[in-house]
Amino acid sequence: MxxxxxxxxxxxxxxxxxxxxxxxxxxxxxxxxxxxxxxxxxxxxxxxxxxxxxxxxxxxxxxxxxxKIISFLSHKEPLGIVLMLLSLFFFLITTVILGIFIKYRDTPIVRSNNRNLSYILLVSLILCFLCSLIFIGHPEEVTCFLQQTAFGITFSISLSSILAKTITVVMAFQSTKPGSKLRKWMGSRVSYSVVLSFPLLQVLLCLVWLVTAPPFPHLNMQVEDGTIQIECNEGSAIAFYCVLGYLGFLAGISFIVAFLARNLPGSFNEAKHITFSMLVFCSVWVSFIPTYLSTRGKYMVAVEIFAILASSSGILGCIFVPKCYIILLKPHRNNRKYITKK
Structure with missing residues (x-):
């Protein structure tokens, strides 16, 4: 067939x-x-x-x-857990250092270079570590509003405090010269005006940003096949980089002033530590920008959190760890004779 x-x-x-x-x-x-x-x-x-x-x-x-799979930097995933634990760890370390400074507030090493500025700087660093937690979790309208503005304002307070401490170092040594007119400016007026005025400019910048083009939650469906990236859109990239640029300006000024004052006499001239801390700060954020632009989704958020933690811990380690070392382990150096030794 x-x-x-x-x-x-x-x-x-x-x-x-x-x-x-x-x-x-x-x-x-x-x-x-x-x-x-x-x-x-x-x-x-x-x-x-x-x-x-x-x-x-x-x-x-x-x-x-x-x-599609919904994707954002969650509290439950390993990357989110690690960043959250790091934030809490540095928050606790900074709180302990603040407690040490309060306990030993009347010792020469704490009183030198304006202890109130040290308190302000430590509190602002605590807020910096805590504000990184806002970046973790499901992006909402409120968290998108707070992320960049809280980061920008708290960092401006930190950098303004560092700038005020640097100016205090310079004025303290210059005012001792015969006939110096800086003696009448010595005290808290200059340092507190710096701490108040520079963050105020950042607050105004953030207010303009929130009024004109506020950040908002955005569903990004084009980044990766099969996923929806929920992220906070800056609203205005120009405003975001203006906030970063202002922080860079404050860090640059602090670095220049501290660098020029690094060779002033005194065994514990804080300008040397400030110079190195600003070098770390600037290095972190200069490397942050190209990395931030080359990543997307939750990894872009993780990069910014890492930059916040790295730069804040750099300031903490460079400025306060040496003082804590002397306070706790070398108490015989915690005296006026050692601090003023040339």
Missing amino acids: QTPPQSRCSQSCSPGYRKLAREGKPLCCYDCIPCPDGEISNQTDMDNCMRCPEDQWPNEKRDVCIP
Whole structure:
């Protein structure tokens, strides 16, 4: 018995594939090719694939659309847990150092270079470590509002305190010269005016940002196939970089003044420690910008958190750890004779 001839020269295309006619061949001759990314076919021998809705993605077989995976830096994932623990660790360390400074507030090493500025700087660093926690979790309208503004304002307080401490060092030595007119400026007036005025400019900048183009939660569906990245859109990239630029300006001024004052007499001239802390701060944020621009989604958030933690811990380690070392382990150096020794 003879087999009847087939009326087609190709097998049926399964779901997940579409037909592609062979050039110069009859219509029944075609190739089966997989549906492209973002499209499916749920029937056999389909001529064209169907695009999935924007919030869905093809399954592995490309025969049905499934919801995209929601992605953000969560408290429950390993990366989020590590960053959260680091933030809390540095928060606790800074709180302990603040307690040490309060306990030993009447010792020469704490009183030197304005202890109240040290308190302000330590409190602002505590806030810097805590503000990094705002970046972790599901982005909401309130958290998007707070992330960059809280970061910008707390860091401006820290850097203004450092600048005020640096100016205090310079004025303290210059005022001892015969006939110096800086003696009448010595005291808390100059340092407190610096701490108040410079953060105030950052607050005004942040207010303009929030009024004109505030940050908002954004569903980014184009970054990675099969995922929806929930992230905080800055609203205005110009305002974001203005906030960063202002912090860079404060750090640069502090670095220059501290660098010029590094060779002033005194065994515990704090300008040397401030110079190194500003060098660490600037290095972190200069490397942050290209890294931030080259990443997307939750990894972009992680990069900013890491920069906040690294720069804040750099300031803490360079300025306060040497003092704590002397207070706790070398108490015989905690005297006026050692501090003023040339």
